[in-house]
Amino acid sequence: MADQTPRFTVPGLSQDDAATVGAILQDRLNALNDLALTLKHVHWNVIGQNFIAVHEMLDPQIDAVRAMVDEAAERMATLGVAPQGTPGAIVSQRSWDDYSLGRATTQEHLGALDLVFAGVISDHRKAQEQTADLDPVTEDLVIGQLRQLELFHWFVRAHLENLGGELSTSGATTETEAAQQAG
Numbered sequence: 001m002a003d004q005t006p007r008f009t010v011p012g013l014s015q016d017d018a019a020t021v022g023a024i025l026q027d028r029l030n031a032l033n034d035l036a037l038t039l040k041h042v043h044w045n046v047i048g049q050n051f052i053a054v055h056e057m058l059d060p061q062i063d064a065v066r067a068m069v070d071e072a073a074e075r076m077a078t079l080g081v082a083p084q085g086t087p088g089a090i091v092s093q094r095s096w097d098d099y100s101l102g103r104a105t106t107q108e109h110l111g112a113l114d115l116v117f118a119g120v121i122s123d124h125r126k127a128q129e130q131t132a133d134l135d136p137v138t139e140d141l142v143i144g145q146l147r148q149l150e151l152f153h154w155f156v157r158a159h160l161e162n163l164g165g166e167l168s169t170s171g172a173t174t175e176t177e178a179a180q181q182a183g
Contacts, residue, residue, distance in 0.1 A: 006080025013079065013135055021135045022081030024127050028142070029072045029083055030090045031120050036065040038099045038116060048105035050159070061152045068145045075141055100175045104183075110159045111168065111182025112175035117153035124149060 004026070009018035043058040073083035084093075096119060101112050124146050131139040160168045160182055172178035 004081050009080045010078060010137075015080070017134050018079040018081060021131055021138050022076050022079050024130050025072050025076045025079075025081070025138065026084060026089075026093070028124065028127050028145075029069060029076070029085065030093050031096075031123060032065055032069045032072060032145075033085060033090050034094060034096075035116065035120055036062055036069060039065060039113075041099060042101075042109045042113060045101070045103045046106050046109050047103060048107070050106045054106045054110065054159070057155060061155075064148055064152070068148070071141060071145070075138055079135075079138075101179055104179060107159070107168075108179035108183040110156050111172070111178040111180075113156045114153070114160055114167065114169045114182070115172060115175050115178045117149065117156060121146065121149050121153060 004019055004022055006015050006018045006022065009015055013021075039058050039062045043055055043062065046054050046058075069085070073085060076083040099112070099116065101109060104112075124142055128139055128142045128146065131142060157167060162168070168182045169178040170181075172181050
């Protein structure tokens with residue numbers, strides 16, 4: 001990746017802090033781009049009981065996550081950091097594996113998505129903590145995204161929860177394991 005030290009930034013933020021915040025946002029940009037693609041993949045490959053409910057639940061989530069991608073990239077540009085939105089950037093810079101399910105039942109995909117959302121949300125919370133003292137505008141952006149991501153996660157988990165409040169994916173550490181437990 002090219003040097004991401006900005007030549008300019010917003011008033012009141014040093015170029016070094018802008019570069020740090022930009023790197024945090026680049027990681028979130030990669031995760032959100034990946035999440036949008038994963039959600040669309042699930043949308044196309046989900047089958048079985050409750051198909052239409054899950055299929056149609058995902059489109060507004062995809063649209064919202066795509067808006068988050070744009071918001072993160074535009075914040076980076078505002079800070080003077082060039083966002084890298086190419087598929088190659090996602091693959092080369094990510095710290096997670098590609099989504100592991102193809103054509104699968106609604107419950108299997110929802111089980112896997114439980115872990116996907118948990119990972120994105122956990123990393124977003126870390127980004128919020130990292131930006132809290134550096135740039136309150138970026139922190140606010142991340143908090144707003146967290147609000148939506150946690151809501152979407154709840155939508156997924158509502159399909160996986162029993163009357164006792166337990167998740168069928170409890171204890172799963174991989175998407176495949178979560179899919180099997182949920183299925």
